[in-house]
Amino acid sequence: MAHAAPVGALTGPARTPDVFSPRIHLAARYGVPVVLGLVYGYWAAANRRDGGPITGWNILFGFVTALAFVVLCLAVATFAPLLKRELHSGVKSAFAGAAVGFLYSQSGESVLRSTALGLAVTAGVFLVFFYRYYTHEDGEGNRIR
Template identity: 40%
Template sequence: MATHAATPARQRAGAGSRTRRHSALAWAIPVTLGAAYGLYASFILRNNGASGGRQFWYGLIGAVVLAVLCFALGRIQHTMLPLVRAVAYGALTAAAIGLLVGLTDSSVLRSSALGLAVGLGMFITTFYIFYTHEQT
């Protein structure tokens, strides 16, 4: 005599079994952030001189790198704990700001300190947001 019902077998998700579509904001926000970052980086490198190829390529590469990192972080953020997610956002922000400050011919200590301060502010803000909106 069976005392329990048979449990249905779970199907394992294969590599291509689940397609995930990206919304328009999933790529529009990283592209916008990257474009603004690249334009500002190339503007800082200009130093009241003529525009050149060096600042164009630096701005373009900076924009692409930041956009790719933001997009990748946006894709994997839901698999992270709130603390790890906040650390990732803080580290990305600190690196980006530190690099921009370093382009202004300031010292390494100043660019590191300002990047760390802004990154710490981003960490505190995002940790508060992620922790208070956590789904249990």
Template identity: 40%
Template sequence: MAAHAAPPTRRHHHRRPTTGTTGTAGTTGAAGGWMLPVVLGVIYGLYASTVARHGGPLTWGQAVLGVVSAAVLAVALHTLRRRQRALPREPRAMAWAALAGIAIGFLFSLSNASVLSAVVLALPVAAGVFCVAFYVFYTHEDAAGRPLPRP
């Protein structure tokens, strides 16, 4: 008989924003937004040392190359993520494009390819990243560069 009665609803409590915000979107807490750059840097460093091995055993030089590559990419990503709001749309998209093009070109150059072929690969990657980044920035900001309110 009571099958038509609505089940009790749960009360939703609104969460208060965390107190550890660092000023950039998606980076909160004591880590200050280092999680994503470190993870991507570690993956990049492992891949760089793997490409540099050319199928042989791992040497200390290749391990150091991987660690340094990981650290450089992680610091560059973190810095760009923290400082990107200070740049207008076009230079910000160009910065992301340059970072992506340099990272891909460096990895390709580790495979004993010529510098010219690394540049030929890196330029279209950078151009694609520039187009996507500019589109995202253009559609998610007003004319003054402030983020649009979410619907």
């Protein structure tokens, strides 16, 4: 006995609904980098003081580091999606590797070890991002939605 096929079966999977309003998306677009930047700045300042007393210079260093992180994060989030998948992956992974390498360097380790760790993180993040973008784009580089 034959049954009718469901309506969406032949047209492919339905797109998931967007449950958040444009206002929430806008707040998240700028709120998430700011919160990440504040956490990053605190972490860098804590690494730099190495358990010592909190000073005014340490607080200033943390806020300047947070500001630089927020600006770079917003720039990467804005301009990286405009690039091809290789450069898109490269820009995001370079940002992640530089951020980790900088944090590690603030703990007093050598520049070579910080660079090696940053490059290792960059390579790992690049592989993950490249795989994701490569499997979510068609042959011409257009994103599949």
